Every structure is written in C-alpha cells, then in structure tokens.
Amino acid sequence: MALNLKTTIHHSPLASSSRQFINGFSPKPTSMSFSRSSSLKGFGTQIAIERKERLSFVQTEAVRHLTGFLTKNEGLRFALVVARFNELVTKLLLEGALETFKKYSVKEENIDVVWVPGSFEIGVVAQQLGKSGKYTAVLCIGAVVRGDTTHYDAVANSAASGVLSAGVNSGVPCIFGVLTCDNMDQALNRAGGKSGNKGAEAALTAIEMASLFEHHLK
C-alpha cells in the first residue's frame, strides 16, 4: 500500500524506541520497526510513522521560518513611552534607543516620544498608543530603583504587567525597556555604563518585532 502522507516531520530521541525516517533527511541514524508494511512516495518527503511513543519535531525544507529584519525599516513607526521618574537614568536609556533607531535607519519623523510621570503609568499609555493604529511597535522605557519599602515591588511588577497587557490587548508589540534595579549604580551601569545600554538593546528588539509584524503577521 503506497502511503501518500504530506510531509510529516517528527523525530524522537527516545532510545527505547526505534525509528526510521524514509525518503528524507534524518538527523540521526535511526531505525523503526513499523506496525505495518508500506512503501512511501514523495520526493523530499520525510515520513515517520509513530509507533507508541510521542515524536518530537524535525525541520525539513518544507518548514517556513518567519523572522523580523533589522533592515527594511522604511515605513516602520515607533512610539517611545518614557518614565520621568529617575530621569537621570531614563534620559540615558532614551538616548541609547534613539541612537539605535538612527543607526538602523529609522526616520526621525517616524518616532514619537511620550513622557509619563513614572513606570507605573507606562502600561496604560502604551496600550493607547498601540490601539491608535499609528505605530508598528511601542518601546517602553523606565527605571525602577529599590528604596526602603516594598513600593519597589508594586511599581516594578505593575510596570511589567502593564507593558505585557498593552501589547496583548492592542496587538502591537510593546517592548519592555524598564530597568528594575536594587540601586542607582546598577541602573547607571545599564544606561550606558559597563553593562551596556538597555535602552539601545530594547530598541533593537522593537525594530525586529515591528519588522516581524509588518512583514509576516499583518
């Protein structure tokens, strides 16, 4: 009986079972005893007939991989939501982000910066910007630095969940570029100091996600 299965891509590293991939690339020399005899057709088709154990996934030329580019940024529009609290730090993060956008040819006229009082306020503004339909991605920048009380936890957790919710609710990528640090030294080290600039890093993520959505997920 000729099996005419569409590309079924499975593989399992399970030592206990024996498998064989037929008519296609098999990443590992394996052999499979089949529960029935069959002759498999199809150029480049990779067939694995499962026998009892669960199989995992193997890529073949049939699998598409979608990713965003760091080039092809013409037409991408970005909103940056920046917390003024700890402005000494957030301004440095913003500078890093804007330098990155410039380096990757994002046009200045395609960037809007919106200032909010603190990181707690970022989420609601990010969601509004996402829902506006004007932007391909929203980059959120803040610096939450621990003080003497547990207020830090409330602000840091709220900022993170706010940005996450903004992206999920608006359908526009909202990137979390908010530092959450135990002290100001940690924050400054991540705003252009010895640990780099997390604003610049978040801008790269914003470009890739904007590109992914623009070119593949619309």
Ligand SMILES: Nc1c(NC[C@H](O)[C@H](O)[C@H](O)CO)[nH]c(=O)[nH]c1=O
């Ligand atoms: N302590 C920090 C704050 N606190 C302010 C809050 O973000 C918020 O503005 C206030 O609770 C009113 O809603 N914000 C930061 O961004 N970083 C901090 O370290």
Ligand SMILES: CC(=O)[C@@H](O)COP(=O)(O)O
């Ligand atoms: C993250 C904060 O809210 C924190 O900086 C506030 O400082 P404190 O906990 O000493 O009131």
